Amino acid sequence: MAVVPVQDADVRSDSSGSCSGLTEDFDFGRFAGAIAASNSGEEVWALIDTICDKAGVEGVCCRCFPSEAGAEQIIFYSTTSRFSPELGEALEQAPGYLDAFLHASVRTTKPFLWGDMERLLERRSPQLHYFRDHIASFGTGVVVPVFGPLFRNGYFCYHSYEDRTVTEMDMMVLHSISQTAYLKLLDIMYKTGDRERTLSGRELEAINMIARGKSNPEVAAAMSVSVNTINTLLKRIFEKLDVSDRVSAVMRAYALGYIAKVDSDVARPEVPQPTRTRLYFRGMAG
Secondary structure, eight states: OEEEOGGGGGGSOTTTTBOTHHHHSOOHHHHHHHHHHOOSHHHHHHHHHHHHHHHTOSEEEEEEEEOOTTOOOOOEEEEOTTSOHHHHHHHHTSOGGGOHHHHHHTTOSSOEEGGGHHHHSOTTOHHHHHIIIIIGGGOEEEEEEEOOGGGEEEEEEEEESSOOEEEHHHHHHHHHHHHHHHHHHHHHHTOOOSSOOOOOHHHHHHHHHHHTTOOHHHHHHHHTSOHHHHHHHHHHHHHHHTOSSHHHHHHHHHHTTOSOOBOOOSOOOSSOOOOBOOOOOTTOOO
């Protein structure tokens, strides 16, 4: 994947696997308005899916690393429906200190290509080695650093199996799209109100399993209850958290501290690592 300067964009071939469709007729104002009007995480990700179609990429994931001073490091991880499950698994297995995209993102405020990893990271860094060994073989893509309040920063990773040409304008559009969507997702996660949000023990058990990708029948089997009972539990959870879909419920439960933290089972080097929480939004069908 290569970046073409804006002034040279008109001389490249549109048939060579490019992202030209992204900027030819893209109305950012309309897109931003649609994001602002979204009431759920599912709606936001559906809009991002349309961007993937226009950009000609397979999908996009988002990872958020809140890093307030003295706080535990928490991972918020989500993907669009078409994001490579294998790539998602490789990223999921990387604890924060091994995530090359994360470490590159904190070194720049601009989007960058997978091919820029050698430039942005130290040659002998464990992050670069992990990227070479576990990520690079999946193809190529664009990584967009995103920033939120209280140091809740992260990145969007747009993935493509095929090598593509992008213009600087494409990168600017992806940057604007990602930042706008990210702030909306955080707004949904940390929405406040007067509604009672205390979840019962069974509701907590259910939302934690849903956060880890379990379907309603799987949750019902694990809790030894009927699917109808789980549907009722979910309805109560939606009402208490003031949401209308599973993705938003998990996001809000995460923000309120209802998702149990799990320790990484990956061997760590000398650097001490904090606890992390994973949220799985891929394949969250009922």
